Amino acid sequence: MILSWPTIILEISSLGIGLLLLILGLVFTSLKSKATLGYFSIIALLLMLVGSFYLPSGATQTFINNFYVQDSLALFFKQLFIVSALLVNTMALRYMKPHTNNRGDFFALTFFALTGMMMMASAAEFITLYIGLELMTFTFVLLTAYKKHDLKSGEAGLKYILLSAVSSGVLLYGFSLLYGLTGALDFSSLVALFAPTSSPLLVWAIVMVLAGLGFKIALVPFHMWTPDVYEGAPTPITAFLAVGSKAAGFVAFIRVFFQVFAVYSPIFMPLLIALTVLTLLIGNLIALAQTHLKRLLAYSSIAHAGYILLGVIAYSKLGLSAILFYLLLYMFANIGAFAAVAALVINTGQDKISDLAGLWKSSPFTSVVLLVSLLSLAGIPPTAGFIGKFYLFTELVSRGYLWLAFVAVGMSLVAIYYYLVVIRTFLSGSVAEKTSMTIPFSLKLVMLVSVVMTIGIGVFPGPFTDYLLKVAQAFLG
């Protein structure tokens, strides 16, 4: 048996660093030496990111019998996860200090979540995919409930674990039916075994897999957990959930629905279109009524799952590359917005939209970051969000879904309204009682990176779209 280690080296190093952090947290006794663990995790992630660019990316490589693959799609998503973990850990350096007492376990857990996400990006077999998914989910449950003296945090953790357990039950029932109907669980055998005719149980299996994966990306009937968990979790973890967990859900979704179920697209497509329209409508309309910034961003992230799914509906190479591009810009915009929320929470302990009043005077830098991030999420040029939406909508129209593009554009206009309400709040407002905010350097760095990337991708999208089109071409053959 030949084992191809480069396919799995990122997972192994992530896991190893996580375990090392756990041990170092016990070895280091003084608080001061424990404080270095966070910096250690950031340096390790930087090294992993640099190393990932030296991995062979061209041809598809497998670790053992097609069960674990490393293609350019997997590599892109792994780099995306590493960047998001990097930004999240930097954000957490100062934010989590009062809650962790400088222990290493918080940073170790982010590495375990990262390992799970990477497994989801590489898994080409349902058991491996499922274990990766649960490794990610359980770690996130734990990180959500991490502030255990905070009632909100514990409640969010309980809701998350109960609802995600239901969703994985449904997903597993679908997997068990797939296994029964074909006798295989790896993607390449399934593709070979699937016949164009379908049986009733196969339709059940597809619907159940759609529901189970839809939970992870917060599709609308399965989105109930999102606002509560986003609000209750510590802010850096909320950012990680909104970016990493959602991207991991999407890579599984892309593999399963573009590759495994490709023969059955006439069966699942009408359902997918209906759910996407529902996601766009409900995500955007309920966001209008929100008073908490984190809940608003939660509903906006639900709505963005709807926009990204438009690329799945387009079901083409351009559509896939538009999805990847959108996930990239969505990451930087969301991290920027959540970093601004973190700055607000560190200084005032509040996260209501009304607490933003006077932010322009107390911290112009945070205001600019929040402004750029929200404009990007709303899809206004010159930010990256505009280009991303433009690619998605034009590809959708060219595939003949004009009415769906109209719905999406209409809902984007609604979205612009609620983002503008937030922007108006922090640009105006009395400043009498507000003094200037102190923002830790690490948080400033995260905000700076996200703003530079959001505007950079918006102004020079060329290199990114060229690269992502190549990735999409390599994946769809």
Added chain:
Amino acid sequence: MIIIFYLFSFLLLAFALGTVLSKNLVHSALLMIGSFFAVAGLYILLQAEFLAMVQILVYVGAIAVLVVFGVMLTRKGSVKDSNLPNRYKKVGALSAVIFFALLVRSIINTSFPAPSSPVVGANTIIQIAQTLLTQYAVAFEALGVLLLVAIIGAIIIGKETK
């Protein structure tokens, strides 16, 4: 065989129904343990003896004991009426029955593929071990990490703070 199957299935579904319908949380926990045994019985009928043993060890030995601990640690005073349904009782029952009817209809209407021929004289336990540690090595290791995360989580969150 037929009688044993019906006996185990009847016991399983009766215990499971009792678990979700009982208003006493302690009764629910005990009935749940009974249903786990019945599932192990079905596994033996399906010639999955090793899995039946795992079922009894993990579900009855670990999960059921954990749940009973959970019940004891979160109750003060009487356990009567400790496990009441919420206001969705009727809607929930109706949708569960409809869902069941739909599933049964699909199961009956589906034609399954022809069975493959079993490997003669194969030892199930050796086969399971080989599959786990070769093809599924990645998933197997990841499951180990997952259990580690659960242990860390139980310690961080469950620990009583001074």
Added chain:
Amino acid sequence: MIGLTHYLIVAAALFCIGAYGVVVKKNAIAVMMGLEFMLNAININLVAFNHFLHPNLVLGQVFAMFIVGIAAAEVALGLAIILSLYRQRHSIAVDEMDILKW
């Protein structure tokens, strides 16, 4: 003769009973019991498929063992969160969890 469909129907019934328990129970521990039934139903499905249709490989049994492992981790983590919540609010009724509105 007892065939595959018998087992599948028993598993479907167990799955629905578990789902019913998850939806209608107030107590968080009772909800977890319902979840265990759902996972057991999936395991019966897998083992029955393995026995009747695909006996050449033990894939179904291996999958079932993974699910047993996941179930154990889920209960451990879930009960830890339930205990921690109980210490703070002296109740584990799911419908009283309304600091965050559902």
